[in-house]
Each structure stands twice: as structure tokens, then as C-alpha cells.
Amino acid sequence: MIKIVPFQACYQAMFRSLNEEWIKNYFEMEESDYKALDNPQEYILDNGGHIFIALLENIPVGSCALIKINSNNYDYELAKMAVSPKAQGKQIGFLLGKTALDKAKELGAKKIYLESNTKLKPAIGLYRKLGFKEITGYSSPYQRCDIQMEYIL
Known part of the structure; x- marks a missing residue:
């Protein structure tokens, strides 16, 4: 059975290692x-963000963060989405993303942003399945990012 739960300090090592x-x-x-993986409390949670952990048979196998961003265009960034290779193919990424988007909506967010790389075809497919659309015109602090997407709530 898969459960999505809020982040707790006991999941920090798993959050880091999966990502x-x-x-x-x-x-x-x-x-x-x-910054985000070593200090999720300070970098994500204390700044108004949320982290979700996927448990499969009560074992942490996935994570997803909703990072509050200071932007005129976006309320949150969907980030740090990871699912253990052993647990892939069970819709865990979709459940994590859906949980994060539902939380954003509950918090009154209007637009969610994400960055990725087109080399990660399963991830891009997942984001499209969740309803994200490709956008252009934003620079990324990450060298690996070559695609940005948004989700309008």
C-alpha cells in the first residue's frame, strides 16, 4: 500500500539519498x-514550503517538494521529485505530484513552476500527465535544466 505523508526529520537522510x-x-x-537536500527544514519548510514522502509498505521510497518562491508569476516550484528505482512503475511519482498540486491549491496558489531536463523523458511525461505545460523565457540556477513548465490552478 502506498501512502503520501508530510516530511518529518526522520526522512531527511532518505530525502537526500533518493534525490x-x-x-x-x-x-x-x-x-x-x-542547500535543499542538506537543510530541507531551513531551505524549504521554514520558508513556507512543503515536502511529501511516499511510503510503500511503510518504507520511504519517494519524495516531492513544493518550494515557496518569491516571484510575481509563480507561487511555488515543484522540485526534488524522486522515486526509488525499486518502486518505479507504481504511479508513486504521479501520487506525489498530485498531492503537491492539491496542497498548493489548498494554500491558494495560482501558478506552479518546475524545471527539468528533456533527457528525463519519464519525468517530462509525468509532468505533462499532471497538467504542466512547457514555457520559455526563464533562466535557471541549475546548469542541467533545459526545460521549464508551469501548472495553472
Whole structure:
């Protein structure tokens, strides 16, 4: 059984390792990655964001963050989405994304932003399935990002 739960400190090591695993598999860790993954409480939660953890049979296997951003155009960024390779193919990414978008709506958000890389075809497909549309014109602090998308609530 899959459950999506709010982040707790006991999930910090898993949050970091899951995200670090996929990032290092395709790219390199960047300064912004270390900030968010080493200090999720300070960097994400204390700034009005939320982190969701996917539990499969009560074992953490996925994560997704909703990061509050200071922008005239967007309320939150969907970020740090990761699912353990052992748990992929079970709709966990979709459930995490849906939970984050539902939370954003509950908080009164109007637009959600995300950055990714077109090399990550399953992730891009997931974002489209969730309802994100590709946009242009925004610069990213991440070297690996070559696509930006938005979701209008």
C-alpha cells in the first residue's frame, strides 16, 4: 500500500539519498541541490514550503517538494521529485505530484513552476500527465535544466 505523508526529520537522510541518486546518475550535484537536500527544514519548510514522502509498505521510497518562491508569476516550484528505482512503475511519482498540486491549491496558489531536463523523458511525461505545460523565457540556477513548465490552478 502506498501512502503520501508530510516530511518529518526522520526522512531527511532518505530525502537526500533518493534525490542525490538520480541527480548523480544523470548529472552533477550543484550548490542549490546541497542547500535543499542538506537543510530541507531551513531551505524549504521554514520558508513556507512543503515536502511529501511516499511510503510503500511503510518504507520511504519517494519524495516531492513544493518550494515557496518569491516571484510575481509563480507561487511555488515543484522540485526534488524522486522515486526509488525499486518502486518505479507504481504511479508513486504521479501520487506525489498530485498531492503537491492539491496542497498548493489548498494554500491558494495560482501558478506552479518546475524545471527539468528533456533527457528525463519519464519525468517530462509525468509532468505533462499532471497538467504542466512547457514555457520559455526563464533562466535557471541549475546548469542541467533545459526545460521549464508551469501548472495553472
